[in-house]
Amino acid sequence: MNNYIAVDIGASSGRLILSRLNQGKLEIEEIHRFENGFQKINHHDRWNIDALVREIFIGLEKAKAIGIDQTYLGVDTWAVDYVMVDKDGEKIADPISYRDRRTQNSIEALTSQIPKEKIYEKTGIQFLELNTLYQLHAENRSLLNKADKLLFIPDYIGFVLTGKQVTEVTNASTTQMLNLSSSLFDEDLLNIVKITKERFAPLVDPGQRLGKVLDKWSDQFDIPAVEVITVASHDTASAVVGVPAIEDKSWAYLSSGTWSLIGIESTVPINSKQALEHNFTNEWGAYGTYRFLKNIMGLWIIQEIKRCHHEDLSFAELAERADQVPYFQSFIPVNDQRFVNPENMINEIRSACLELNQPVPQTIGELVNCVYSSLATSYDKELKNIEAITGNSIETLYVVGGGSNVGKLNQLTADLTGKNVQAGPGEATAIGNVIVQMIATGEIKDIKEGRKLLSNSFDIKRYEPTTSQ
CATH class of the missing domain: 3.30.420.40 (ATPase, nucleotide binding domain)
Structure with missing residues (x-):
């Protein structure tokens, strides 16, 4: 019988749900729940991403304590927000929340350079100031210039766990930067926010087996053997x-x-x-x-x-x-x-x-x-x-x-x-x-x-x- 753990993190809370198939029915059990929220730091509303990662390991330790020695694991979270990491894979700053006020009037500013109709034709994504496109338009350029990769929240967590960098498409599509025809990041939109496609890890579909949790985490925490699967993140x-x-x-x-x-x-x-x-x-x-x-x-x-x-x-x-x-x-x-x-x-x-x-x-x-x-x-x-x-x-x-x-x-x-x-x-x-x-x-x-x-x-x-x- 396989064990599956869903890490499901929303804007106000997160939880680890253990699941397995038993006599033709799916059984689920919440094994850990924790709070989430943003805080005002240096004039911006930021997520404490390190705390979220710690909570995942706390939950995995609880799984080990109830007899789970081996499990698969998938991570889903909210969309549009991202973590900037440098060439060494180190986080440059805690991610800013989509509710931060920095994107006010960004739609008007950006669509003065390319019409709304053209953006929608390319992406099919609704116009919301919280979209990643407008976050990048308002991003601190000095910090952005230090970034080797931009990883969306669940992709960053997967990277911390496994050392593997990917960009899962269900989350990436919400950025308003993926092109419906090419199924890739749109070059015109990237140029407007002065980002190259190389700043993003390779696009992957849900269901890719990302890899095992790094040994350093098993040395630090008493957790099961874990293989991470990139789900619909x-x-x-x-x-x-x-x-x-x-x-x-x-x-x-x-x-x-x-x-x-x-x-x-x-x-x-x-x-x-x-x-x-x-x-x-x-x-x-x-x-x-x-x-x-x-x-x-x-x-x-x-x-x-x-x-x-x-x-x-x-x-x-x-x-x-x-x-x-x-x-x-x-x-x-x-x-x-x-x-x-x-x-x-x-x-x-x-x-x-x-x-x-x-x-x-x-x-x-x-x-x-x-x-x-x-x-x-x-x-x-x-x-x-x-x-x-x-x-x-x-x-x-x-x-x-x-x-x-x-x-x-x-x-x-x-x-x-x-x-x-x-x-x-x-x-x-x-x-x-x-x-x-x-x-x-x-x-x-x-x-x-x-x-x-x-x-x-x-x-x-x-x-x-x-x-x-």
Whole structure:
């Protein structure tokens, strides 16, 4: 029986999930969880990447302590951020977070040199100030000139573990620098940000066996024998692999967590004029697919409300408070830049509602209710846009990730969209990570078999549209 460990790191937390196949079902067990977040250092919001690596070794030591002597391991994280390393493979600086304000107005500055239409034709990627293209446009040139390689977060972690440098494509595609036609970094865009293609490690697809963990780490930590497999390293790409869609019906997914990512899985990119007008993206997925989706500011807003509120309430308690007042009374434009990283999310929501001449939420329940109402409305709008752009009707919406546990939001989404909503698994990202590992080792045949396996292994909740809200 093979052991698989998924290292799944998001913007607010990370975890190591142990998984194995047992009597035809996939079993998962969380063996380590840790916090993540950025801190203001030298005027920039930075990730403590060394701390994340240490947490992985702590988790691996826990795996060894429960009897795991040998395991495969895959790493997925958020996208677009990168680590600069010098010729000796040493980190030049801690990576700056995509929520840092350095990229403000970078889209306007860069697209004055090359039209938006041309960039979208080349890449099919939506325009967001957090994209790597705009981060590099704003990067400190003296530091950048010292860099031999730019490694995206999961690729950097893989490099630290194994000494091997690669650029995994599902993560790299989010940079807005990969060309859809050539499947390589686009020379025109690289020239604009004054970067050469040699600054990136070779592109690889999900499923490559990267290598064994370096002996120096086994000498330093009491860990199992570990072989690292490069999975779909963008967490959304792994989450989509973990969607339990086993029927041929037309379906969409909503990866619901810090971000809400709603879209469809396509075998071809959709970079039409209409897709550009609605700012949809074509991120590369596993096994020759594209994730045609829209980024929506997700449960990050709820997380920030919780952080700023004086009561220490759980997310479940926040949902209960929200349910005590009528929905759809106040709305905020969740994708407005003002909600990316405000000093105080509660104040920002109240200010937005006041400016829009809407009822201003006062209680914690009203605040959370406003966000749920706004998210459900956004999901409905973007599903309609997907149907209009593709010309196909969607029958089922699969909600995966942590947000699949927010029952009221799922029901609101079903009611507004008129779609059947299937929620779960909550650990879809880690599960998708593991499925790619299992395909790489030959334990399962392909993604179709993997999705059938997870559908048979985990409980999926169903929400039917109702007339009452």
